[in-house]
Amino acid sequence: MEKSRLEKLAEKFRFNDYETIVCNSKQEAKNILLEICKNKNVGIGDSHSVEDLCSFEDFKKQTNNLYAMGIDKSMPNRKKCLTADVFILSANAVAEDTGEMVNIDSSCNRVAPSLFGPSEVIFVIGVNKIEKDLISAINRVRNYVAPINAKSHNYPTPCTKLNKCSNCSMKERICRATVxxxxxxxxTPTKIILVNENLGW
Ligand code: SF4
Known part of the structure; x- marks a missing residue:
């Protein structure tokens, strides 16, 4: 994406009171993220964006304790994220015109610590998450991200066949809260690391 467009979005984030760093590459973002995590107790929500950027091994070398959902989804580990020094996640979508972000969650242990609890929250966001406005961002999550997530869990929700949301009421429904x-x-001190590459889905 053109740098100027990304910088404009970063300005929207800053206007929304987020400290924002723009990175040209994954490597640049990874270096910044690992420096933030140094000697800290770090929680990571279920996030393919974060996993695209940095391996759990790299995080383990840098942190005091790592509570990563990609390693351990136990209830004690989920609860540790709520009071971690640093909690890292991504956004499912971003509205370019306002700098608003959208996340849809199922157990909600990803969105809960993104709002209150950890000493610091870090969002890592690739350019593939950017939509023109809030309606398009919500549309991306319901009709693109959620069906992929449901498929990855082998859930029988209708979106896995239709590739779009039909607002199901199945017990496997993954869309249980939209933030x-x-x-x-x-x-909640919160930073956004905006990366000029695709991250996650
Ligand atoms: S509400 Fe149901 S059908 Fe719609 S995206 Fe979520 S899980 Fe799929």
Whole structure:
């Protein structure tokens, strides 16, 4: 994506009270992320974006303790994320015109610590998550991200066949809360690392 377009989005994030860093490459973002995590207790939500950027081995070498959902989804590990020094996740989609972010969650142990609890929250976001506005961002999550996620779990929800949401009520429904981040939650220091490459889906 053109650098100027990315910088404009970063300005929207800053206007929404998020400290924002723009990175040209995954490597640049990885270096920044690992430096932030140094000697800290770090939680990582289930995030293909974060896994695209940095291996759990790299995180383990750098951190005091690592509570990564990609390694251990136990309830004690989920709860440790709520009070971690640093909690890392991505956004399922971003609205380019306002800098709002959208996440849809099932167990909600990803969105809960993104709002309150950890000493610091870091969003890592690739350019593939950017949509023109909030409606398009929500549409991306319901009709693109959620069906892929449901498929990855082998759930029998209708979206796995239709590749779009039909607002199901199945027990396997993964869309149980939609969080729209209008502005940084007041008590939660939050950084956004915006990367000029695709990350996750
Ligand atoms: S509400 Fe149901 S059908 Fe719609 S995306 Fe979520 S899991 Fe799939």
């Amino acid at each position: 729209i981040y209008h502005k940084r939650p007041k008590k």
